[in-house]
Amino acid sequence: MRLNRQFIRTQLMAQNILNRNAATKRENTSENTAAVLEKAYSRLEARSSNEGINQFNYSKTSVAGNGGTFSKVYQSTNDRTVTDTGEETVIQSKNPYESESDIRIKILDEKYSRMNAINKTKSDPLGYIKDKYQNSKSPYFRSDLSAAERQAAYDNETEWLFKGKAQNYNLQDAAFRNVTFNGEVEAENAKVYQRSQVNQQLQVLLNRNHIHIPQGTELTFTITPIDYKVQVSGTDDQALIEQIEQVLQSGDNSKELFLHIMKSQSSDSTQFSEEAYKKYQAAREMYEVTGYHLKDLEVIDGRYVTPDGRDLLDVYKEELEKNPLQKQTASYAISHYRSELGKIAEAGYDTIPDFILSINYSNGSLRDMGQSKGYGTGDTGWLETLKHQTGVNY
Template sequence: MRLNRQFIRTQLIAQNILSKNAPAKRENATENPAAVLEKAYSRLKSQSSTGGINQFNYSKTSVSGNSGTFSKVYQSANDRTVTDTGEETVIQSQNPYESESDIRIKILDEKYSRMNAINKTKSDPLGYIKDKYQNSKSPYFRSDLSAAERQAAYDNETEWLFKGKAQNYNLQDAVFRNVTFHGEVEAENEKVYQRGQVNQQLQVLLNRNHIHIPEGTELTFTITPIDYQVRVSGTDDQDLIKQIEQVLQSGDNSKELFLHIMKSQSSDSAQFSEEAYKKYQAAREMYEVTGYHLKDLEVIDGRYVTPEGRDLMDVYKEELEKDPVQKQTASYAISYYRSELSKIAEAGYNAIPDFILSIDYSNGSLRDVGQSKSYGTGDTGWLEALKRQTGVNY
């Protein structure tokens, strides 16, 4: 059996401690072997790196007070500075991000890979796990853990034992004692992070093109769907407006900014209309797959028809079926968009408002409009209030 290298070192330390204590044991009561191993493991951990996830100590004496450490791990994982790579499209609506959930899984993977290595050295690994978490009379019993934490440890260790690696975790683990998580806060944290990245990317784009926006200038960027044309307002400097519009419309920058605005919308956004959004979805899908824009096509008998006289949905189906992967689900897409196009044709394309999105810009940051939540620099006091309200402490 190949043992975990760190576990082997732990066992050697434990043996040394036992050897040094041998004379005392003959004269005094013997020390609990589990306690000796625990001391050795704690000593080994104290000697290891204190950076990142390794700051989490899994010994009996260090399962509390982890909120500060988790915060450091989270901040470190998402500390990314945007640099100019020279690519035409700089703005990205979705940037690499490690969520709180991602980090929790990493922490638990590290913890239980080690615990699993220890458990598998026992003649009866399952019995050993049960002793630790279910048998209060066992010398290995983890009385220092709460009932919920023991259940979590039992669930997680047996997952590793039976499956080789956990596919599901019980998150009431002791390693997260005193750390409070909340789903809404996690979602909002990611939006704040994405805004920070897009702010940096926009600045890279401006710097590359030697565009300086004076401090205190309050601009609004308005983007139309499908063609993603940008209109800048808020200043009388027409040269500045022209420069910004030109650089934002290079590559896919305006499209990515449009998608970023869309992903940053809150539930009370005045910019969001379900009818306009569905029109945008259908028009974008047709344009990206077939190359035809709905607004340019004629409607005959309730169907959009190409200049060549073909039913647009026939062209759409033909294009989807060229791709072996898309062909498998083409029937679902065709059914859905046929229905959506029928609704648009019946109402009239221009009768349904376009999904036009705007965002403000000032002092180096994009700032949301028409909603209660803004993710711009210095605009997130509402998120701190939400954290206090929900008890989130990292």
């Protein structure tokens, strides 16, 4: 609301100045409007320089692009503390998160919505944009920007001008001057964030049930697919094991933890087997849609058959077609799973290993096993090395 009120005051200030000069300069109203708004927006940006995304200054004389500023915005945006809402399922494998790319889009949306407002007050908006970024002889030329930054500004401002809002951005924008981004680092940061949230959620679950795991105790949680049954090991305290297993198997907590482990796997994970994963995907889909578990069904002529003699895929099709949205893609799903079920039936369900996943737990954090990358508390030194190697500086 503060920004909105400032925006309104800025507009009124600009209008008052224009009104005082209207009698003598009516023919140049649009040019004056742009000039006044441009100055007013610069003052507005200066006043908002300490407020979140508005820390980025887009005035002609100062374009902030330091890694420290972006880092603060990124950290504050994703500073979320998990609280106990009372719901049975506390653990979530997918938690709200704003990536570096999401934040960059927000910054550029804010920047270019303002620039677009100024550009549209000009009698020739496109000509004005070209003057700023392509005509070195124009008084509007942005000599303070690099050639790449001018091209980015041109691309982004014309996107807004022609489409009302940018559909695609040129990210070589001056707003990110001296800030280096890397796609691999972005993906790993997301995994670290999700782990921090799941760690908090697990602690909420333990606290709610008055379960205390002593410091230094190193546990392993092993979860089987489909039924998501949890087995806890690593301690001789059988009562503690039973407590943890019971609470993890309440609601969908064990399923969500299973999915979190799966999403946290790195490329060298010894737990991942493509054959086991495909078996899990097919068995899970059939179970969640039809209620039948492949391991409980008979195979006749290479097809899984229900106890009442029906082809499992016929049951699957019927269930999909009950949903108008799923009905549209049912044929593709049936074709895919017919192939997958055929492979499992031919090989034998028990011949293909189950997609069983495990994760360690100690000192308040889940810790990855069987892979080089760890996302637990204190286990991310490798990520700092990756940032250094790729030049990421936020």
